[in-house]
Amino acid sequence: xxxxxxxxxxxxxxxxxxxxxxxxxxxxxxxxxxxxxxxxxxxxxxxxxxxxxxxxxxxxxxxxxxxxxxxxxxxxxxxxxxxxxxxxxxxxxxxxxxxxxxxxxxxxxxxxxxxxxxxxxxxxxxxxxxxxxxxxxxxxxxxxxxxxxxxxxxxxxxxxxxxxxxxxxxxxxxxxxxxxxxxxxxxxxxxxxxxxxxxxxxxxxxxxxxxxxxxxxxxxxxxxxxxx
Numbered sequence: 001x002x003x004x005x006x007x008x009x010x011x012x013x014x015x016x017x018x019x020x021x022x023x024x025x026x027x028x029x030x031x032x033x034x035x036x037x038x039x040x041x042x043x044x045x046x047x048x049x050x051x052x053x054x055x056x057x058x059x060x061x062x063x064x065x066x067x068x069x070x071x072x073x074x075x076x077x078x079x080x081x082x083x084x085x086x087x088x089x090x091x092x093x094x095x096x097x098x099x100x101x102x103x104x105x106x107x108x109x110x111x112x113x114x115x116x117x118x119x120x121x122x123x124x125x126x127x128x129x130x131x132x133x134x135x136x137x138x139x140x141x142x143x144x145x146x147x148x149x150x151x152x153x154x155x156x157x158x159x160x161x162x163x164x165x166x167x168x169x170x171x172x173x174x175x176x177x178x179x180x181x182x183x184x185x186x187x188x189x190x191x192x193x194x195x196x197x198x199x200x201x202x203x204x205x206x207x208x209x210x211x212x213x214x215x216x217x218x219x220x221x222x223x224x225x226x227x228x
Contacts, residue, residue, distance in 0.1 A: 020046075021053065033060045051077060058090060067098035078117075085125035092117030093134060111146055114138065122156075127163050132156045136171045140178050150175065166196040170204060182212050202226045 024039035037060050043053040058073030074091035081087055095114045099107040118138060121131035139153040153175055161168025173188030185208055193201035202222065209219035 021050075024053070024056065028056055028060070031063075033063055036060060049080075051080060055087075055090075058094070062090075062094060062097070065097070065101075067094050067101065070094040071098065083124055085121040085128045085131065088117045088124065089121040089128065089131040089134065092121065092131075096134070096138070108146065111142060115147065122159075129160065129163060129167055132160050132163070133167065133171060136160070136174065140175060150179070166192050166198075166201065169195070170201065173204060173208075177208060177212065180212075182208065186213065197226075 020039045021043050024036045024043065027036035027039065037057065040053040040056050040060070043050050044057070047053075054073050054077055058070045058077070061067070061069035061073065071091065071094045074087055074094055077087040078084070078091050092114050095110055095117065099110045099114065102110075115135075115138065118131050118134050121128055122135065125131070133156075135156040136153045139147070139149050139156075142148040154172075157168060157171040157175060160171050169188045169192035173185045173192060176182070176185035176188055186205070189201065189205040189208055193205050195201075206219055206222055206226075209215045209222060
């Protein structure tokens, strides 16, 4: 009898005890962005300083390519937590994506803030892989006249190498591929794949063979080996 009462109490508590935040997290994991957003916003009404809900709302805005929203949420987080590298990284990333969606003149005005955000993330976290990747891509993609530099990209690629050999070789392959040094890129991606043997390392090398080197034989052989 006592056990039955306890069991009913447990089920009732479990059912009604699920918070809006927990429900929102599950919806987020299911990529139900709009439904999750409503619940995370409700969490903020109840607690305006709920930083996890703010971060999720920024992430949802990013998934939905609503860059102004994402920037707003991440900016509030980096102000609230000035020593948290990931918030500076996400803020810089959202700014970077917005810069790609606006005209060139407006984008130029955003370059320095994007760079500063990534550099701050690097400074705050000596092992932050994503922000170093962001800087490699940033310095390669922006024109030299406004700060683009292979030397700067290589600097952060070397830092990646010290943290993660796979990311180090992948980043060097990315740089070599960008500058059409395809034989060097092949060596880099091959080393990354030998170490990582992942879907990502396979895809990088496979795409290089298929689309840049135009060697379908090597591409086919690599695919057969990976599928085994």
